[in-house]
Amino acid sequence: MTWPQAIQQFQGYLRLEKSLSPNSVEAYVRDVVKLQQFLVLARLHVGPTQVTTPLLRDFLATLQGLGLGATSQARTLSGLKAFFNFLIMEDLLKLDPTDTLEAPKTGRHLPDTLSYPEIEQLLAAIDLSTDEGLRTRALLEVMYSSGLRVSELCDLRLSNMYAEQGFVKVVGKGNKERLVPIGREALKHLNFYLSGVRGHLDIKSGAEDLVFLSQRGRPLSRITVFTTLKKLAEQAGLRKTISPHTLRHSFATHLIEGGADLRAVQEMLGHASITTTEIYTHLDRDYLRQVITEFHPRS
Known part of the structure; x- marks a missing residue:
């Protein structure tokens, strides 16, 4: 079996x-293509x-030598494990070459967040006063809400x-659907x-049901959302590196700080x-210190 055949089937x-x-799918395939290129x-x-x-050890060592971080190395190894497990499942391989490989320790990453101010x-x-501004306000409100x-x-x-x-009903990773509350301010600006x-x-064909569209009536790209936020952060005078995920992190952090159930x-x-969500309980150490000071009987 050739690499193109294996990658296509995977x-x-x-x-x-x-x-x-x-x-x-693109991320997993990219991991395998990296190995092929190596x-x-x-x-x-x-x-x-x-x-x-x-x-595979030589390949991972090469990635490390190129400056790839521990998280990215672990991500790549995860993709390769999935690929070789697929080959075993298809009876194309007897033993898994990734079986004894361990991912580098990544530690627990504390995401960047924004305070409510x-x-x-x-x-x-x-x-x-602009159409783009009305769209930006609506999408930010929805993301944060x-x-x-x-x-x-x-x-x-x-x-x-x-x-x-x-x-709102959201289709997330793995095509899993979930219902998520949306606030009044978000609905108003929406x-x-x-x-x-x-x-x-x-509105172009195929985009009729999408909420957020480009100025030409096409589906809104993720890159547009990223660049819009980056530009807005500069205009607002915020020195933090802000991405759409920053608003998601802020949403979770503010809920938990406010006493929401994990x-x-x-x-x-x-x-x-639940362990993925628990990371948000470690975010604001000043907040945690304040809670201890105010409520612990021995503080």
Whole structure:
């Protein structure tokens, strides 16, 4: 079996049998392609079923030497494990060459967040006299109100909006659906955008049900959301590096700091494991110190 054949079959397996999102499929395939490129550059004529554990160790060492961080190395190894497990499942391989490989320790990463005053500062920097400003305010309000991933925001559907009930239906990782509350401010600015901007666009075929669109009536790209936020942060005078995920982190952090139940936040974020959500309990150490000072009998 050649590399192109193996990669094509692996891609089909991830998409059809595992029902992974296009972004996840792309990430897994990219991990395998990296390995193939390494073998080509090393002038090693090794097929997918001939890869050995020592070769994989050399590959990971090369990634480290190129400056790839521990998290990225672990991510790549995870993709390779999935690939070789697929080959075993298809009876194309007997032994898993990744079996004895351990991912580098990544530690627990504490995500960047914005305080509530910083959220207000960001929103205040938006020029609401323009169509783009109305769209930016609506999408920021929705992201912060519901903790959506940027991919979930771009794929948000009009048919999945339940404004009267105060919920939106979101399609997350692995095509898993969940209902997420949406706040009154978010709904208000969303209505401003839908009636004042979106309703006047020349909407292209296939984009009729999408909430957020480009100025040309096409699906809104993730890159557009990233660049819009970066530009807005500069205008607001915020020195932090801000991305769509920053708003998601802030959403979770502010809920937990306000006393929200961890299990409820897990459901709203669409985390498969509660341990992923628990990271938000370690964010604001000043806040935790304040809680101890105010409420602990021995403080």
